Amino acid sequence: MADSTHIQLKKGILELCVLTLLAEKDSYGYQITSRLSDAIGMAEGTVYPLLRKMQKEELVDTYLTDSASGPPRRYFKLTRAGHRALAAKRAEWKAFKAALVDILGDDE
Amino acid sequence: MSRALFMAKLEEGLAGLPQTQIDEIVSDYRFHFAEAEAAGQSEDDIVARLGDPARLAEELRGENEPCLAANETPKSAGPAVMASPGGQANRWWLLAFLAVAGGGMAVYYLAGHDGRGPTMIANVVPPAPASQAPIAPAHGVRVVISGGQVLDLGNIAQERIEILLDGGGRATAKGRVAELTLHIDGSGSADLGNLEADNVRVDVSGTGSADVSGTQMVDVTIMGSGTVRLRKKPRTLMQSVTGPGQVILPSGQP
Structure with missing residues (x-):
């Protein structure tokens, strides 16, 4: 139970992170996964199921480009619905964070 | 684990899903290998950082169940x-x-x-x-x-x-x-x-x-x-x- 809550929480945060990174700039898969696994210490492979889910929900879109060196790259970009989801999740996260700070106190 | 073994285990774990979905998922990881290699990573490192393919396959099966979107808006x-x-x-x-x-x-x-x-x-x-x-x-x-x-x-x-x-x-x-x-x-x-x-x-x-x-x-x-x-x-x-x-x-x- 506690474990599954933990996983759900991490998944939610992961999605918020991916949305945020893609709002900054369009990125290819490895850019997203390496950035996230460095920061949160998670298996890089788990980002792709999420990206696929987000594609299905039409939050992200993909396009292919030729890169100067090496194989063509597939970029992910945020759709308009993705921007909306980002705004919504950001609000949720802020509310959640504020609630936590109320209970745990602010370390600053 | 080699790239080939990773892909084989992934596909094995996905068996039963519609072939088009398997193809899409496999292409996600093909792109990843190509991009990570271009960034200078070794095959071993790439595989290690991706995580256990059997577990990924399990997760991907979960994502392909129709339980999305509906809970998204009111939340x-x-x-x-x-x-x-x-x-x-x-x-x-x-x-x-x-x-x-x-x-x-x-x-x-x-x-x-x-x-x-x-x-x-x-x-x-x-x-x-x-x-x-x-x-x-x-x-x-x-x-x-x-x-x-x-x-x-x-x-x-x-x-x-x-x-x-x-x-x-x-x-x-x-x-x-x-x-x-x-x-x-x-x-x-x-x-x-x-x-x-x-x-x-x-x-x-x-x-x-x-x-x-x-x-x-x-x-x-x-x-x-x-x-x-x-x-x-x-x-x-x-x-x-x-x-x-x-x-x-x-x-x-x-």
Whole structure:
């Protein structure tokens, strides 16, 4: 139970992170996964199921480009619905964070 | 583990899913291998960092069950309201410029605050790139209000404006635009009755409400119990209401 809550929480945060990174700039898969696994210490492979889910929900879109060196790259970009989801999740996260700070106190 | 073995285990774990889905998933990881190799990673490292293919396959099977989207929209209403306990006086605002999303559309995110210092917002909103000053471009502006803030946009003269309200916030504006697009995803309200627009598109999901003034074309989509009130009667009105929500025409009756 506690474990599954933990996983759900991490998944939610992961999605918020991916949305945020893609709002900054369009990125290819490895850019997203390496950035996230460095920061949160998670298996890089788990980002792709999420990206696929987000594609299905039409939050992200993909396009292919030729890169100067090496194989063509597939970029992910945020759709308009993705921007909306980002705004919504950001609000949720802020509310959640504020609630936590109320209970745990602010370390600053 | 080698790349070939990783792929074989992944495919083994996905067996039973429709072949098109398996192909798509496999291509995700093919791209990843190619991109990571181009970045100078060794095959062993790439595999190690990807994680256990059997477990990934299990997760991918889970994602392919039809349980998405439905729980997505209403979720935003609750917590966002919680974020604004009462709308007190000692509140300040930060308007952070986040990204230019193509087509000359500037994107603003508004993050409100209750006087606890800026660290919380700084953590949440990425800093503005130095090269992009928050000036309104000629074509249009997108304003995102997530939370319980009240934002008065003042007197507007724009070609296009898009307002996204994703919480219990409130937006007001007057003036003139050619195109107004408004999304309300929670309990927010938009008082745009004095903002005259040629064409208006509004979608409300949740309990939000909007006052708009469109002269040419107004296209309203309501999912939930939201209300859209029209100040003027447009030449063309399109409406789609799912749920107890309503569109109120200038004469007063729905």
